[in-house]
Amino acid sequence: MTRLVYFAWVRERIGKSEEEIALPASVRTAGDLLAHLRGLGEEYEHALQFPEVIRVAADHEHIDHDEAIAGAREIGLFPPMTGG
Amino acid sequence: MTRLVYFAWVRERIGKSEEEIALPASVRTAGDLLAHLRGLGEEYEHALQFPEVIRVAADHEHIDHDEAIAGAREIGLFPPMTGG
Amino acid sequence: MDSAVTIRVQAEDFDAQAETARMTAGRGDIGALVSFTGLCRDEGGALEALELEHYPGMAEAEMARIAAEAMARFGLKGLTAIHRFGRIRVGEQIVLVIAAASHRQAAFDGANFMMDFLKTAAPFWKKEHRRDGTAGGWVEARDADNAARDKWQGS
């Protein structure tokens, strides 16, 4: 099981702030994960319809979409940051 | 009469912080003034022996050595600034 | 973490003077302090407050990574970064960065670098609360912020 956490409008559109899901072995990269989640329902499709703008963090570190997520206990998905 | 004011090591070497002097008509620029003062005694010669490093202000504004000093009520002579 | 680095993510306000005093206490090697304070603007009177959301744990970790890079890159003597979350009203403080160095350019660069990466890499998001009661949206990331970040590459 992998813990997924969502923030800002990704969280609002999916309708929850976190969940635990079992990922199929075919999901190897951050990009694979986004594609997989879009198939889980229209709220995911709405949140992730422009996957290129979604940022991914594995265990609190930014990763690119082509990087592997194997072994990550927690994966965060969120829009571009606007703090500061 | 023109008021001259000196600062930092220019003041220390000349041995006074200010004075009023009458300038000959031949003294037209800041550079002319430095050359004239160097002839007034060894303390001036010591203070102004490297005239290219001396900064000149006419009525509280920086001027270059080739600029005229005509009409200035107060002329300041000092080394490069080191504040801040 | 380097003891000269302070990172905090908190709901409550902060006191820049107290943070500065803590950073410089008993030290004679600091010649320059540059501090940046980010405030909530009213956007011409339209805005009432911002809601700051963050990713707990990652926000602190990312700020610490940026701070460590700034310390090393600019030879800083100290670096403090504090970012608030929750509801922040117009005129209130959002973020504080203080960089200490021997000379001024390192302090300016250290604070500027920290802010550029804090804006673009630390996981915080702003949502607007408008004065007229209409739903405010999520603030969009600015291209200018990415450009500001990219100026540090290769130099």
Add this chain to the structure above:
Amino acid sequence: MDSAVTIRVQAEDFDAQAETARMTAGRGDIGALVSFTGLCRDEGGALEALELEHYPGMAEAEMARIAAEAMARFGLKGLTAIHRFGRIRVGEQIVLVIAAASHRQAAFDGANFMMDFLKTAAPFWKKEHRRDGTAGGWVEARDADNAARDKWQGS
């Protein structure tokens, strides 16, 4: 002078927090504050104090000229510059610059510009008082300060 500009040359210490509060009071258009504080370093333990000499009248006038240029060039909302004179001991504050703007880069640039020209154009001079009692000399102008000033040309 623009009411958003504050220039002071004084023997007594200053309070950065109070100056900041005065600059931002009642304003919702300021999103970024950058402050620079220059402190008297101990130079590896050799220094006891600095004696700051200035040209009364011209110091204020020159600082006001630099501030007016910074306000216009960077579109600042406010600019405060305070420079002390007289004997300043190790660890004490020498100079304060606070720049306020809508966005952070203008505030950083405004404070940085003000300091670069304050260093090279405002009539202040530092003399060292050494801890071992030997006569300290006048601090020499640094080429690095002129180079820092010159980076603003033509941009």
